[in-house]
Amino acid sequence: MSILLNKDSRIIVQGITGSEGSFHARQCLDYGGNVVGGVTPGKGGQTVFDEKLPVFNQCIEAKQQTGANVSIIFVPASFAANAIKEAAYAGIELIICITEGIPVNDMVETHQYVKQQGVRLIGPNCPGLLTPGEAKAGIMPGFIAKKGKIGVISKSGTLTYEAVHQLVSAGLGQSTCIGIGGDPVIGTDMIDLLGLFEKDNDTDAVVVIGEIGGQMEIETARYVKDNISKPVFGFIAGRTAPPGRRMGHAGAIAGGADESAAAKMEIMQECGIHVVESPADIGKTVKQEL
């Protein structure tokens, strides 16, 4: 088992004829995922990958003709919010937006719309999902992961790869790895995913990787204390980040004192999360505690 994504997920790629979209669609296909088509307005009727996959003008056509229930979005930032809304309108149940740099106001509106449509958005500005051995929907390098029983939730891309690599080196595989995105407004937060991992029979423990900025890790810690019975491990990046500066991710800016890494780690510890002090000890710590 896994959460959200498995070998039966029917995946389409919005922006499949672009260079990013086509490269990663191919990678997802090669990983073994069930990619069933793509969407690029104006290129409907064409095919890609040696006539293997159909391209549609609109999401709703792709959904009707392929039965897609997952969409990965690789369209430029100025069009991405519209692409998310289009997928939500079409009733795609899981929408994963990889695009970085979407204006916050666009996402504020889109977030509300997606909620109203009753579908789930992951991202934007995220590496997507990977259920090792089954499917990937996003840009995570599949070969670094291994099938197993640890869930991984992270705000970051390459730091997730680092954590997954350490887990595998320690002999631990993953059930599903999810990058939730580093933007201030994202579709799915850590709490939602922890709830899903709690119910997943094949997940034994969850690694949560956060960073400075916002209150999400603190709200998550309080939620874990009352609702999660499985062991949770946490790391917060940015302990050395100067306050008030944006550290790469649009959301990584420590405003008030309680948005700092130290404050988040302290509250996580208080709430019973195994806090990892060094980013190099994530795999080691999980191995020791389990």
Next chain:
Amino acid sequence: MKIHEYQAAEILKSNGIPVPIGYMIDNLDEVKATVETIQKESNNAAVVVKAQIHAGGRGKGGGVKFSPDLNSAVDNAKSILGMQLITPQTSGEGQTVRKLYITQAIDIAREYYLAITLDRSSSQPIIIASAEGGMEIEELAHSSPEKIIKERIDPIFGLQPFQSYRISASLGLTGHALKEACKVISDLYKSYVNSDVSLAEINPLVLTKDDRIFALDAKFNFDDNALFRQENINTMRDIFEEDPADVEASKFNLNYIKLDGNVGCMVNGAGLAMAAMDIIKLKGGEPANFLDVGGGANVETVKNGFRIILSDKNVTAVLINIFGGIVRCDRVANGIVEAVKVLDLNVPVVVRLEGTNATEAKEILASSGVAIIPASSLDEAAEKTVEVAISK
């Protein structure tokens, strides 16, 4: 992106929000005529001379001076323009004052706080207001959170008139002033949405003795992701207020932030870059910078990354940590070898490459003959870098 107070006042004014009469000058020759114009337009001899830098806390550093007449205004302008203004938000050296904003003096009856920003927990804009104006809102949030009024806005429907009324009434305003405050709140929300603002703060918003509302000081920050569609806001950028190394890095699409330590680092991905800084500190070193070279780490980005890191003379060692997912480590290795050869580096460089084609990458580095210290894990890499940084 940040802007100056006088630019924020322009935005407020163009959105219909009352601000004191004021003019920006960057030359002492203009002081006399400017003060005289303000005196004539406001029918009041007193003015306020305000230093224009992006950092807050200007009053505490002596950058804002009430001036009862022309002579004192000229004296104050002379002392402030060109000074190194040190505030709690600047570096220890302070920031050079290159511009002054001279405004009419307002007869204040009460001060309020009003701001709009994103509430990340609900993913909605939120209006924050308080009858305790002029104070730092963070301080107030800690000492008396009950004095802060919060109102979330549904982005699809926008701010409703009853919400502006609720906020104004909660501030204790009545009659004419309440009506004016409602209009200020609604106009501020419009500018927040239309100009892709990430923080719009009026502090203080004042009630005058003749029952009028003015925005006495304002701060606007903008969403960097939306600058592509904000032509007017882009013209307000003042690069003198930004760190020169940050400006240089942004030309190469690199994300760089200078820090105070001596261990330089070059990493792909923002989260991993922060984690690298953190582990340097845990190993007893001090990071010199944050640098995310992004997804396209190649010869050019590595070269430019080195140039920017080494423009900081405090740097005594550099850590390169790349986790190749889509990025191929062998290409990064070639980039490092070429950059090290071309740039004639005089500091030790520790390199850790992991992920796609990492084995090939290690061979490239080993056989290149360039003086690079290899490391096979994040832990080992940080430890080695700190060691050579200290012994240097």
